[in-house]
Amino acid sequence: MSGGAAAGGVVGKGGPKSFLLGVLAWVVGLVFFFPVFWMVVNGFKTEEEAAADPSLIFDPTMEQYDEVTAETTGLLGFGEAFSNSLWAVAISTFFVMLMAVPAAYALSIRPVAKWRDVLFFFISTKFLPIVAAILPLWIIARDLDLLNTRLLLIVLYTAMNLPLAIWMLRSFFSEVPRELIEAAQIDGASIRGQITSVILPIVAPGLAATALLCVIFAWNEYFLAVQLNNAGGETVPIWVTGNVSTRGNFLAKLSAASTLATLPVVLAGWIAQKRMIRGLAMGAIK
Amino acid sequence: MAEVRYENASRIYPGSEIPAVNELNLDIDDGELLVLVGPSGSGKSTALRMLAGLEFVDQGSVYIGENDVTLSPPQDRDIAMVFQNYALYPSMTVAANMGFALKQQKVPKAERMERVREAARILDLEEYLDRKPKNLSGGQRQRVAMGRAIVRKPQVFLMDEPLSNLDAKLRVQTRTELADLQARLGVTTVYVTHDQVEAMTMGHRVAVLKDGVLQQADRPRTLYSKPVNRFVAGFIGSPAMNLIDTDVTSEGVAIGTLGLTLDPSVSSALTAQDDREVTVGVRPEHLKLSTAGLPGEVTVVEELGSESFVHVTVEHRGEPLVLVVRDAGETTTTRGDIVHVDVAGPTHVFENGGARLGE
Known part of the structure; x- marks a missing residue:
C-alpha cells in the first residue's frame, strides 16, 4: 500500500501520466494486499463457507478462533506456542541489540583495524544455506541437551539476526555527525557516555527499525524451529501448521490461526513506526 | 586559564607524505586571543584540532600551561570548543546542552543550573533554555554553542570558524560581541578563520599559515605594515596589496x-x-x-x-x-x-x- 502513496507523491500533481501511474500503484497495492485481506475474511467464516465459492457475503463467526485457541491435552496449544515465540523473539532481539550497538560503533565511528574484513566476515555467516547447517546444528544441540528448548531458539535467533543488525546499525551510526561525537569527547564524556547520551538518541529511529526487523525475522522463523523443536519449545509458526488436518476442511481454521500469528508482528511494526520518525538529528549541525 | 605552546608540532595524515601541519612553533599567552588564518588546506583547522586532542600529533609536542598534553585525550585537556556547525546535541534542550560538560564532571545539579543560567544571561539565552536546538535560529544556535563553551570555565577556548554559518550582518555583530566576551572572561582563545578581516579585527595576534607552515605570527598592525613575505602581503588586506x-x-x-x-x-x-x-x-x-x-x-x-x-x-x-x-x-x-x-x-x-x- 505504501508503494501507491510513494509513487503518487513522487510524480506530483496533475497530468494524465501521473494519474495512470497512481491507478497502477493502487492496482499493484491491492493485488499484494488481497491475499492478506482474504485470509482475515476467511478466518471469520465457517469451514463450509470458506470451502464454497468465494463470497464476501456471509455471517461472521468467531467459531474458528474459539477452536484454534482451545487447549487440548497432549496437543500444542496456542498459549504455549505464543509464550515460546515471545520468549525466543524478545530475548534474542534484546541480546542482538546489546551486542550490535558496540559492534556497530567499532565499525563506524571509531573503526577498528581491518574493519572492512570484519564487516565481510559478519555477512559471510549468512552465505551458507541454513539447510546445509542443520545437521551439525542438530548434533550440537543434541549433545548439549538443548533440543526442544526455548534456550536453543534464543541462541540461534540471536546468531541469525546479529550480522544483519550490525550491518544496519553501522550504516545508521555512520550518519551521526562526527562533530557531535567530538563535542561530546571535548565535553568530557566517556565512550559509554558518548553512546548513551549523544549517539543513541540520534540513531533511535535506526534502532527501532533494526529491532523491528529482528523481531519479524525471529517471529516468522520456521525451519530451525520445526527441525530442532518439534517436541517441545514449539513456536507459533509450528502451531499454525498444526491446524492443517488430513481430514475435512481446514481453510477457515488455518486462516484464523494465520491471522493470530500475524497480529503481533503488525503490532510491533505499528509501535516501531512511531519511533521511526525522521529528523531526530535536526538542529544538531547548522 | 593558561598559555598554550606548540613545539615543532607536526601532523602527517596517513597515506600522505606532506605534513598537514609542519613543525609548528607557536606560543600563545595567557588570556590572549590568537587567530589562525590561512586559505583552505593551510592546516589551520588541523593545528586547532591537534590542540583539542582530536588530531594525533605525529611529531613535536603541545602544551597547555605546564602540562604536556601531546598524548592526552580531549577529555583530559580542560578545553572547550565551538564548532563551525555548532554540533549541538539535538535530543537535549538548550540548558542540557550547556550543562552537559558539567554533568560529565559530576557537578551537583543546583550548581550546574546556576552556572548554565549565568552563561545564558551573558548570552541572552535565558528564555530559550527549554527549547531544543531545532527550534532555534542560526544565531541562537551559535550562541548556545558559545554558551556550552563558557559554562565550563575551561583553560582554553578553541573556535573553529564559529561565525561562518551566520549571514554577513549577524557575523559582523557577533564578531564584536565575541571579542568583547573573550576580553571580559580573559580565557586564552585560539580562533580559526579563513576570513582575514575577521582575523585582523578580532585577533590580539594573528598567525598566518600556508601549506601547513607558519608564515608569520604578529599583531594585526605589524602583519599589515611589515609582512614577512609575499604570501602574507597578498593575503592580509582587502583589497589585496598590489x-x-x-x-x-x-x-x-x-x-x-x-x-x-x-x-x-x-x-x-x-x-x-x-x-x-x-x-x-x-x-x-x-x-x-x-x-x-x-x-x-x-x-x-x-x-x-x-x-x-x-x-x-x-x-x-x-x-x-x-x-x-x-x-x-x-x-x-x-x-x-x-x-x-x-x-x-x-x-x-x-x-x-x-x-x-x-x-
Missing part, C-alpha cells in the same frame, strides 16, 4: 616609468642579494591619483561610500598591468578616464623566493 614583479636596474626598481624611492635598508639588501628580479608591493591606500606619475586608463571604479577603489590599467615592462588605487568616497573618476598614478606611502620589496627585503 604585487608587481619587476627588474632591478642601476637606478633601483620601477613600476612602468615610475621610479620608486626605497628605504636604505631595502637598497642595501638589494645590492647584497644581487637579485635581478624582485616583487614590489604597494597597498591601494599608498597609491594616489595625481596629475603626475604613471599614466593609465581607468577600467573599474568600486565605490564603497567612505572610499573608492579605482582599477587603473598601466603599462609595465611593455605589458598591461592593473593597479588598484584607493580614492576618496566622492570620487569623480569614471571608467575610461586617463589618470596618473603616484606612490604616496611605504612600499614593500620581496626577493624572488618571496621573503621580505630590508626592514
Whole structure:
C-alpha cells in the first residue's frame, strides 16, 4: 500500500501520466494486499463457507478462533506456542541489540583495524544455506541437551539476526555527525557516555527499525524451529501448521490461526513506526 | 586559564607524505586571543584540532600551561570548543546542552543550573533554555554553542570558524560581541578563520599559515605594515596589496616609468642579494591619483561610500598591468578616464623566493 502513496507523491500533481501511474500503484497495492485481506475474511467464516465459492457475503463467526485457541491435552496449544515465540523473539532481539550497538560503533565511528574484513566476515555467516547447517546444528544441540528448548531458539535467533543488525546499525551510526561525537569527547564524556547520551538518541529511529526487523525475522522463523523443536519449545509458526488436518476442511481454521500469528508482528511494526520518525538529528549541525 | 605552546608540532595524515601541519612553533599567552588564518588546506583547522586532542600529533609536542598534553585525550585537556556547525546535541534542550560538560564532571545539579543560567544571561539565552536546538535560529544556535563553551570555565577556548554559518550582518555583530566576551572572561582563545578581516579585527595576534607552515605570527598592525613575505602581503588586506614583479636596474626598481624611492635598508639588501628580479608591493591606500606619475586608463571604479577603489590599467615592462588605487568616497573618476598614478606611502620589496627585503 505504501508503494501507491510513494509513487503518487513522487510524480506530483496533475497530468494524465501521473494519474495512470497512481491507478497502477493502487492496482499493484491491492493485488499484494488481497491475499492478506482474504485470509482475515476467511478466518471469520465457517469451514463450509470458506470451502464454497468465494463470497464476501456471509455471517461472521468467531467459531474458528474459539477452536484454534482451545487447549487440548497432549496437543500444542496456542498459549504455549505464543509464550515460546515471545520468549525466543524478545530475548534474542534484546541480546542482538546489546551486542550490535558496540559492534556497530567499532565499525563506524571509531573503526577498528581491518574493519572492512570484519564487516565481510559478519555477512559471510549468512552465505551458507541454513539447510546445509542443520545437521551439525542438530548434533550440537543434541549433545548439549538443548533440543526442544526455548534456550536453543534464543541462541540461534540471536546468531541469525546479529550480522544483519550490525550491518544496519553501522550504516545508521555512520550518519551521526562526527562533530557531535567530538563535542561530546571535548565535553568530557566517556565512550559509554558518548553512546548513551549523544549517539543513541540520534540513531533511535535506526534502532527501532533494526529491532523491528529482528523481531519479524525471529517471529516468522520456521525451519530451525520445526527441525530442532518439534517436541517441545514449539513456536507459533509450528502451531499454525498444526491446524492443517488430513481430514475435512481446514481453510477457515488455518486462516484464523494465520491471522493470530500475524497480529503481533503488525503490532510491533505499528509501535516501531512511531519511533521511526525522521529528523531526530535536526538542529544538531547548522 | 593558561598559555598554550606548540613545539615543532607536526601532523602527517596517513597515506600522505606532506605534513598537514609542519613543525609548528607557536606560543600563545595567557588570556590572549590568537587567530589562525590561512586559505583552505593551510592546516589551520588541523593545528586547532591537534590542540583539542582530536588530531594525533605525529611529531613535536603541545602544551597547555605546564602540562604536556601531546598524548592526552580531549577529555583530559580542560578545553572547550565551538564548532563551525555548532554540533549541538539535538535530543537535549538548550540548558542540557550547556550543562552537559558539567554533568560529565559530576557537578551537583543546583550548581550546574546556576552556572548554565549565568552563561545564558551573558548570552541572552535565558528564555530559550527549554527549547531544543531545532527550534532555534542560526544565531541562537551559535550562541548556545558559545554558551556550552563558557559554562565550563575551561583553560582554553578553541573556535573553529564559529561565525561562518551566520549571514554577513549577524557575523559582523557577533564578531564584536565575541571579542568583547573573550576580553571580559580573559580565557586564552585560539580562533580559526579563513576570513582575514575577521582575523585582523578580532585577533590580539594573528598567525598566518600556508601549506601547513607558519608564515608569520604578529599583531594585526605589524602583519599589515611589515609582512614577512609575499604570501602574507597578498593575503592580509582587502583589497589585496598590489604585487608587481619587476627588474632591478642601476637606478633601483620601477613600476612602468615610475621610479620608486626605497628605504636604505631595502637598497642595501638589494645590492647584497644581487637579485635581478624582485616583487614590489604597494597597498591601494599608498597609491594616489595625481596629475603626475604613471599614466593609465581607468577600467573599474568600486565605490564603497567612505572610499573608492579605482582599477587603473598601466603599462609595465611593455605589458598591461592593473593597479588598484584607493580614492576618496566622492570620487569623480569614471571608467575610461586617463589618470596618473603616484606612490604616496611605504612600499614593500620581496626577493624572488618571496621573503621580505630590508626592514
